[in-house]
Amino acid sequence: MSIVELAEEEAERRGVQIDAVHLKLGALSGVVKDALLSCYEMACENTPLQGSRLVVEEVPVVIFCPSCRAQRPLSSIQLFCCPECGTPCSEIVHGKELEVVALEIQECAPNPV
């Protein structure tokens, strides 16, 4: 619901028609992609976003390894250890995202003179 409201607000502010909403979804966001996609259509009903698409980009968990002093992608969210050196890592760099990153809009090209 918040996604639709947020996009609607942006569409109204910019006076545009929205074709698609692009969303970043972290593996630790607590939200499941499929559930979100199936709700989206319902949430859009009877709003200016009806018929628009939700494009979800899944973001894997990236941790900061204090031993390697580098960011590393996690191979499993069941094991918060550096995939290179095995050090336990609790600093999460990516993976909690739940944000609208872009809106795909229809723009009419100016009439040729």
Next chain:
Amino acid sequence: MRPEPRLIAVRKNVLKQNDVVARSLRDRFRAAGVFVVSLVSSPGSGKTAFLEKTLTLLRPNYRVAALVGDLATENDARRLARSEAPVKQITTGTLCHLEAVMVQSALEGWDLNELDFLFIENVGNLVCPSSYDLGEDLRLVLISVTEGEDKPLKYPTIFNSADVAVVTKIDLAAAVEFSWDTAYNNIQAVRPGMPVLKLSAKTGEGVAEYLRFLAARLIELRQAAAV
């Protein structure tokens, strides 16, 4: 004239509204010097018994109050009222988690300056509450020995949103062949460095250590505020 698709960058956090309310709650808690603890767990892990024990034992020395979230009943608030601490029920209807705005409205009429500890018991659910900040200082995730040792592996997200894990019902550990080492290692696998407490609200085992932990955190909070 052919319409051309175009992308415009937005970058907006979907749960921003909740985060904004949570931040304002946190500011109010900070100003009042009240230490706020929230509890999350699956249904039946013993949150209410744990909270009743907490309120009863803290009450002689501290000013305590609690908010309890539940889908439909007010049973929890009635149980907790036996501790004689102020308790308010938040009935969420069909919603599976608490949101910051519910905490905000439940607090209406309460003077936070009159409190040392405020406890917020979330709806029994290990999924949705992880996404919602309630403005708390400390989030406890409870796991009872009867649930099995692999809860952290099944719900890594909630464990990652919490600060401390509390293993409850340890008086039943032997009966259900609960392995403390396995549970501890699973918690550490999904959240390295997380402090883990174990106790039984029924027998009182481990409760003193937990209360000392809370008291120390309140002192830390007050000292940080005084600086």
